[in-house]
Amino acid sequence: QVQLVESGGGLVQAGDSLRLSCAASGRTFSSYAVGWFRRAPGKEREFVAGVSRSGGSTYYADSVKGRFTISRDNAKNTVYLQMNSLKPGDTAVYYCAARDRVLFVITPDDYDYWGQGTQVTVSS
Numbered sequence: 001q002v003q004l005v006e007s008g009g010g011l012v013q014a015g016d017s018l019r020l021s022c023a024a025s026g027r028t029f030s031s032y033a034v035g036w037f038r039r040a041p042g043k044e045r046e047f048v049a050g051v052s053r054s055g056g057s058t059y060y061a062d063s064v065k066g067r068f069t070i071s072r073d074n075a076k077n078t079v080y081l082q083m084n085s086l087k088p089g090d091t092a093v094y095y096c097a098a099r100d101r102v103l104f105v106i107t108p109d110d111y112d113y114w115g116q117g118t119q120v121t122v123s124s
Contacts, residue, residue: 002026002113004096009118012086016122020081022096022115030054030074033104035111036081038092038120048094049081050104057103063089086122093117 008020022034035050049060049070058070069082079096097111105111 002029002032002098004098004113004115006094006096006115006118009094009120011121011123014087014122014124016086017082017084018086018120020083020094020096020118020120022079022081024077024079024098029077029098031100032098032113033101034070034072034079035097035099035104035106035108036070036079036094037097037108038090038094039117040089040092043092045095045108047106047108050106051079052103053101059104059106061106083120086120088122088124091120091122093119 003025005023033052036048037045039045051058051070051072055072067085072079095117096115098113099111
């Protein structure tokens with residue numbers, strides 16, 4: 001089992017940057033693929049980015065491609081989401097999730113563990 005804790009959210013202006021962190025404890029974090037998801041008010045939870053166990057494979061939603069970067073440091077049991085050129089449409093609660101597989105997927109139901117989320121608010 002693994003426990004996930006997100007941090008790094010906040011209130012920023014359009015065009016600013018934030019870096020979210022997802023810190024894991026418990027089982028060896030390198031055993032898990034990780035995804036970042038977000039839920040905006042009144043909307044469904046959506047996939048944002050994913051990274052494989054080793055960090056060698058990543059994938060992004062079209063809405064964030066070129067602006068967000070996912071990475072991981074397995075020695076620190078942490079996955080990061082660097083968010084640049086933020087837009088008001090990026091406002092949401094951001095969650096990290098882990099699954100005991102080599103690769104990530106974009107469907108939230110296929111993840112085994114979730115963090116509590118961190119709020120990101122982007123003002124115009």
